[in-house]
Amino acid sequence: MGEKDITFSENRNLPVLFIFIKDVRSVFKLDELGLEIAKIAFPAALALTADPIASLVDTAFIGQIGPVELAAVGVSIALFNQxxxxxxxPLVSVTTSFVAEEDAITKATPDLKDCESLENGSTLDSENKMLIPQNNVDEKMYKSESISKSFEIAEAVPEKKKIPSASSALIIGGILGLVQAAFLIFAAKPLLSFMGVKSDSAMLYPAQEYLKLRSLGAPAVLLSLAMQGVFLAGDLTNIVLDPIFIFVFKLGVRGAAISHVISQYLISLILFWKLKEQVDLMPPSLKYLQFGRFLKNGFLLLMRVIAVTFCVTLAASMAARLGSTQMAAFQVCLQVWLATSLLADGLAVAGQAILASAFARKDYGWATATASRVLQLGLVLGLVLAIFLGFGLHFGARIFTKDVDVLHLIGVGIPFVAATQPINALAFVFDGVNFGASDFAYSAYSMVTVAILSIIVLFILSSSNGFVGIWIALTIYMSLRAFAGFWRRVFSIGTGTGPWEFLRT
Known part of the structure; x- marks a missing residue:
């Protein structure tokens, strides 16, 4: 019996843990569910890891200049990312759900004229499910064909679609990008001081240069992620331009930032050109853009992402206060850690999209099968990455630096980078499962709680154990994130409340 044939009654008496390891022999099976996950996960993973990979490329080339420059860029990247x-x-998550909903409505009613119903949120539930489409439209409209359009550019169609959220996302993304660029450029010095780079530090000047120049690309980054799509062209451009600007033109840290900015704008131009062939981006009126929906639905996600990113940014700040050698080693370990861990975010996005469709149709068997499959794939991915990094990073560390002291500290950090990969993968996938179940409030509040506990641990361990203490704290942080995701299933089933209450016997 295939996963699609699983019924509610078949799952209601299964133990909690078994729900997430069921049908494990089908984990790599390219059945309907496997193909649906792959169709969304691969382009989403490319999109989400593009900027971390570009930062990793910058790290590799700048590391050849010296440990001070490497440390300076590390602080700037952490600050820029925060x-x-x-x-x-919030912009990407809101856009994903809104575009999926509007595309489904467009298929049901091709002349999408009644924008008032969308603006008033009549197609959305008002509490925890405010971001997930709830219309009783045909099943095909909710599956990956519609949802994955946020993550891949489909072939041109004879008639352009009218999707209000596409135009809104581009306008909001452009405005936020300009605000971010201005903020980072004019506040660079005090922000770096907050990160631990004081006025007498050798890291200050190169850190300021890199941060200010890279901030010029902020509008392109936000527009690119608002549109999503294929990021390979931009990454290859960054790889080619980095050595030219850094070594041939002898621009050093400035050259890395300039090449990064050029690659980001190239990505934006490619995506915009493809998107305008598919979607009518000219709004007939301001009301059509529905800015109110974006602002109303972004608050919980904003609260959550601040909590998520602050822990990592604070860890970078603690490393910077230890000195340039420690920060240089931390930068290498952190960028590898983030770039590889975010591969699991592709699975999280796939889980979110498919689960949202299943819950909207009340297809609980499909929801259970999807949650099980993405969690299994996440665990396998984490184990593979752990083995690869555990062995490979010992040899690959010299790509980033030749400094003996920095290499020694990288060796100290490698066990943490490798061993936490399965934990990281499960944490990301659990996040996607929560989002797919419309559990945004729990995701936000649990993440704030996790962040508060982790920050306390980070202060204690970094002051007593230095570099090692920071990595122990980050390991605890990711473990708490994974546990919070798992606990939601246990709590829902045990109390009969929450999105997974249907699994309660």
Whole structure:
């Protein structure tokens, strides 16, 4: 019997843990569910890991200049990421759900004229399910064909679609990008001081240069992630331009930032060109853009992403206060840690999209099968990454630096980077499962709680154990995130409340 044939009655008496390891022999099976996950996960993973990979490329080339420059860029990247993700994550998540909903409505009623119903949120539940489509439209309209359009550019169609959220996302993304760029450029020095780079630090000047120049690309980053799509062209451009600007033109840290900005704008131009062939981006009126829906639905996600990113940013700040050698080693470990861990975010996005469709149709068997499959794939991915990094990073560390002291500290950090990969993967996938179940309030409040506990641990361990203490604290932080995701299933089933209450016997 295939997963699609699973019924509610078949699952209601299964133990909690078994729900997430059921049908484990089908984990790599390319059945209907496997193909649906792959169709969404691969382009989403490319989109979400593009900027971390570009930062990793910058790290590799700048590391050849010296440990001070490497440390300076590490602090700047951590600061840039903190600010940009606060803007990016709510925008992308809201856009994903809204575009999926509007595309489904467009298929049901091709002349999408009644924008009032969308603006008033009549197609959305008012409490925890405010971001997930709830219309009783045909099942096909909710599956990956419609939802994955946020993550891949489909072939051109004869008639352009009218999707209000596409235009809204571009306008909001452009405005947020300009605000972010201005904020980081004019507040660079005090922000770096807050991160632990004081006025007498050798890291200050290169950190300021890199942060200010890279901030010029903030509008392109936000527009690119608002549109989503294929990021490979931009990454290859960054790889080619980095050595030219850094070594040939002898621009050093400035060259890395300039090449990064050029690659981001190239990505934006490619995506915009493809998107305008598919969607009518000219809004007939301001009312059509439905800005109110974006602002109303972004608050919980904003609160959550601040909590998520602040722990990592604070860890970078603690490392910077230890000195340039420690910060240089931390930068290498952190960028590898983030770039590889975010591969699991592709699975999280796939889980979110498919689960949202299943819950909207009240297809609980499909929801259970999807949750099980993405969690299994996440665990396998985490184990593979752990083995690969555990062995490979010992040899690959010299790509980033030749400094003996930095290499020694990287060796100290490798066990943490490798061993936490399965934990990270499960944490990300559990987040996607929560989002797919419309459990945004729990995701936000639990993440704030996790962040508060982790920050306390980070202060204690970094002051007593230095570099090692920071990585122990980050390991605890990701473990708490994974546990919070798992606990929601246990709590829902045990109390008969929450999105997974249907699994209660």
């Amino acid at each position: 600010v940009s993700r606060i803007a990016i994550f």
